[in-house]
Amino acid sequence: MSYVDRIIADVEKKNADQPEFLQAVKEVLESLRVVVDRDNVYEEVGLLERLVEPERIIQFRVPWIDDQNRVRVNRGFRVQFNSAIGPYKGGLRFHPSVNLGIIKFLGFEQIFKNSLTGLPIGGGKGGTDFDPKGKSDNEVMRFCQSFMTELARHIGPDTDVPAGDIGVGGREIGFLYGQYRRLTGEFTGVLTGKGLTWGGSLARTEATGYGLVYLVEEYLNSIGDSFKGKKVAVSGSGNVAIFATQKVHELGGKVVTMTDSNGYIHHSAGINLDTIKEIKLVKRGRLSEYATIHGDAVHTDAGSGKVWDAPCDIALPCATQNELDLADAKTLVQNGCKIVGEGANMPTTLEASLFLQENGIAFFPGKAANAGGVGTSALEMSQNSERLSWSFEEVDAMLKRIMTGIFHSIDDTSKEYGRAGDYILGANIAGFRKVAQAMLDQGII
Ligand code: NDP
Numbered sequence: 526m527s528y529v530d531r532i533i534a535d536v537e538k539k540n541a542d543q544p545e546f547l548q549a550v551k552e553v554l555e556s557l558r559v560v561v562d563r564d565n566v567y568e569e570v571g572l573l574e575r576l577v578e579p580e581r582i583i584q585f586r587v588p589w590i591d592d593q594n595r596v597r598v599n600r601g602f603r604v605q606f607n608s609a610i611g612p613y614k615g616g617l618r619f620h621p622s623v624n625l626g627i628i629k630f631l632g633f634e635q636i637f638k639n640s641l642t643g644l645p646i647g648g649g650k651g652g653t654d655f656d657p658k659g660k661s662d663n664e665v666m667r668f669c670q671s672f673m674t675e676l677a678r679h680i681g682p683d684t685d686v687p688a689g690d691i692g693v694g695g696r697e698i699g700f701l702y703g704q705y706r707r708l709t710g711e712f713t714g715v716l717t718g719k720g721l722t723w724g725g726s727l728a729r730t731e732a733t734g735y736g737l738v739y740l741v742e743e744y745l746n747s748i749g750d751s752f753k754g755k756k757v758a759v760s761g762s763g764n765v766a767i768f769a770t771q772k773v774h775e776l777g778g779k780v781v782t783m784t785d786s787n788g789y790i791h792h793s794a795g796i797n798l799d800t801i802k803e804i805k806l807v808k809r810g811r812l813s814e815y816a817t818i819h820g821d822a823v824h825t826d827a828g829s830g831k832v833w834d835a836p837c838d839i840a841l842p843c844a845t846q847n848e849l850d851l852a853d854a855k856t857l858v859q860n861g862c863k864i865v866g867e868g869a870n871m872p873t874t875l876e877a878s879l880f881l882q883e884n885g886i887a888f889f890p891g892k893a894a895n896a897g898g899v900g901t902s903a904l905e906m907s908q909n910s911e912r913l914s915w916s917f918e919e920v921d922a923m924l925k926r927i928m929t930g931i932f933h934s935i936d937d938t939s940k941e942y943g944r945a946g947d948y949i950l951g952a953n954i955a956g957f958r959k960v961a962q963a964m965l966d967q968g969i970i
Contacts, residue, residue: 527558527562528561528562528567528568528573529554529555529557529558529561529562529573532554532573532574532577533550533551533554535574536550536577540626540629542626543625543626543629543630544626545626545627545629545630545846545847545871546626546627546629546630546633548630548871548874548875549630549633549634549871550577550633551875552875552878552949552953553633553637553953553957554573554577556949556950556953556954557573557953557954557957559942559950559954560954560957560958561573566965567961570964570965570969571969572961572964572965575964575969576607576636576960576961576964577633579604579605579606579607579629579632580605580606580607580608581604581605582602582603582604582605582625582629583602583603583604583605583676583679584600584601584602584625585600585601585602585675585676586598586600586601586675587599587600587601587653587655587668587671587672587675588671589664589667589668589670589671590667591660591664592661592663592664599653599654599655599668600623600653600654601651601652601653601672601675601676602623602625602628602651602652602653603628603649603650603651603676603679603680603685603687604625604628604629604631604632604649604650604651605632605649605679605685606629606632606633606635606636606647606648606649606650607636607647607648607960608647608649608684609647609960609963609964609967610639610640610645610646610647610959610960610963611639611644611645611646611647612646612647612681612682612683612684612685612686613646613647613648613649613684613685613686614635614639614646614647614648614649614685614686614687614688614717614899614902614903615631615632615635615639615648615649615650615651615687615688615899616631616650616651616652616687616688616689616690616693616898617650617651617652617653617687617688617689617690617693617697617701618631618650618651618652618653618690618691618692618693619652619653619655619656619657619690619691619692619693619697620652620654620656620691620692621654621655621656622654623652623653623654624654627652627846628650628651628652629650630846630870630871631650631652631690631870632648632649632650633648634648634870634871634891634892635648635649635650635899636648636956636960637892637952637953637956637957637960638891638892638893638895638896638899638956639896639899639903640955640956640957640959640960641892641893641896641931641934641935641952641955641956642896642899642900642903642927642931643927643930644900644903644904644927645903646686646899646902646903646906649685649687650690651676651687652690652693653672655668655672656692657692657693657697658692658809662696665696665697665700666700669697669700669701669704670700670703670704672701673700673701673704673705673708674704674708676701677704677705677708677709680705680715681713681715682713682714682715682906682909682910686714686715686716686717686902686906687701687715687716687717688716688717688718688898688899688902689718689764691763691845693718694718694763694764695718695720695730698716698718698719698720699719699720701716702715702716702719702723712724713909714905714906714908714909714910717729717902717905717906718730718902718905719905724905724908724909725905726901726902726904726905726908726914726915726920727914727915727916727917727920728901728917728920728921728924729898729901729902729904729905729920730764730768731768731771731772731921732768732897732898732900732901732902732920732924733764733765733768733769733868733895733897733898734764734765734766734767734768734769734770734771734772734843734868734897735768735769735771735772735897735921735924736894736895736896736897736898736900736901736924736927736928737765737769737772737841737843737866737867737868737894737895737897737928738752738769738772738773738776738841738866739772739897739924739925739928739929740866740889740893740894740897740928740929740931740932741839741841741864741866741889741894742776743928743929743932743933744864744887744889744932744936745864747932747936751776751777752773752776752777752778752839753776753777753778754777754778754779755773755777755778755779755838755839756778756779756781756836756837756838756839757770757773757778757779757780757781757837757838757839757840757841758780758781758782758832758833758835758837758839758840758841758862759773759780759782759783759796759841759842759843759868760782760783760784760789760832760833760841760842760843760844760848760849760869760872761783761784761785761842761843761844761845761868761869762783762784762785762801762804762805762812763805763843763844765843765868765869765895765898766783766784766841766843766844766868767798767801767802767805767806769841769843769868770783770796770798770801771798773841774795774798778839779795780795780796781793781795781796781835781837782796782832782835782837783796783801783812783815783832784812784832784844785805785811785812785844786827787811787812787813787826787827788812788813788824788825788826788827788828788829789812789824789825789827789830789831789832789835790812790813790815790816790822790823790824790825791822791823791825791832791835792815792819792821792822792823793821794819794821794822797815797819800815800818800819801815812824831853831856833849833853833854833856833857834856836860836861836862837857837860837862838861838862838863838864839862839863839864839865839866840857840862840864840865840866841865841866841867841868842865842867842868842869842872842873843868843869843872844869844872845869845872846869846870846871846872847871847872847873847874848869848872849865849872849873849874849877850874850876850877851874851876851877851880853877854873854876854877854878854880854881854884855880857881857886858880858881858884858886862886863886863887864886864887864888864889865881865886865887865888865889866889866894867889867890867891867894867895868891868894868895869891869895870891870892870895871891872891873888878890878949882946882947882949887946887948888948888949889948890948890949890952890953892952892953892956893931893932893935893948893951893952896927896928896931897924897927897928900923900924900927900928901920901923901924904920904923904924931952934951934955935948935951935952935955936948936951937951938950938951938952938954938955939951942954
């Protein structure tokens, strides 16, 4: 049995109840065969065994009191996966579906993503099964304060720097940061995604969505094309989806769909982003309201159809994991889609991503395509360290450099291994090499 097969079998045995984690590990290790099976050194130092095992897992109780004075208890997690190239860095997800396996999959992906940015950040991720939807601001504040009361002892500006993810935006980061400051008495860059008046970076809010579009744009430029006139299907209607849509529109493309967990809208005239921002960011409402405002848009309930049924040139899944399956991939190919760029983490199932690649679609995995968020978070850390703030234009220009750099790094790597255009392989190997070298240099730890 090859080294890679042995590790996959071992991970399957030990983590049988964590399907998302297994999926992420298999995808990465399959790509690494051509590297680790060629050189015994990795097996000799047990590098893969160490890579798939988090350095530390923290799980904790989060008690809080709701508006009816009832005691509620949620589960909190922080997985500190790998700090070989820098302090753990990765978001916090607040969603009822959160469990240890999901946080481990996200933390594992984060190792390679952070490496691809070229910046010195290790991989980590955290979250809770608390659902901020339908909660009052005061309930969210009490929850965040309780969550941070435990988390604070495990993080720090040079050890572990969390950020936002699904369900964690500016409001939650504010409450979390306030509690951290109160507990420690320190004003440091311990979280990213902070407000602009208290250490946040300009362009961080926009960074993941913008970065996704910058990467796809660089690919289009490399084949002598652009976003002009392209029809784009986007899923999600949160942070990543909104700012990806904004950048596509700026570059002359037209986004025609968006989703939330209740269904999707199709607006062939082009999504009106002002309406979306009002519904999702101001009112915290449901996407179905969009169709009552724009009569020519159609809302389809979840279960009655999927967003990927809408014909498009480019698909940008920006909601959640495994939202694009094999049947969806077949529909996209049939409808003439040419590019899929993952704004979300692992939104495409393994079979679907392979089918897309086999059918000539340029497929950009999330660990490359959505790395602009964490890249800009690292820029926020740099600004906090030097106690300066850079202009929007400066940060945006660096973000663009990071994303074009990632495109060329994964493109070059795919060519180096004789698999031109296999960006899954390119991203996994390019991300792995830097981390592996650091682990080799630092001994068996
Ligand atoms: P938000 O919470 O702002 O938005 C999430 C969107 O996805 C909402 O429209 C939400 O709908 C929808 N969604 C979430 N869970 C589900 C589900 N189980 N089924 C259907 N729809 C769902 O999150 P972000 O935009 O920040 O994150 C989106 C994705 O991007 C995630 O995979 C995240 O890990 C990834 N990502 C985010 C980064 C960032 O900087 N924010 C950085 C890199 C990756 P509803 O409103 O109904 O819940």
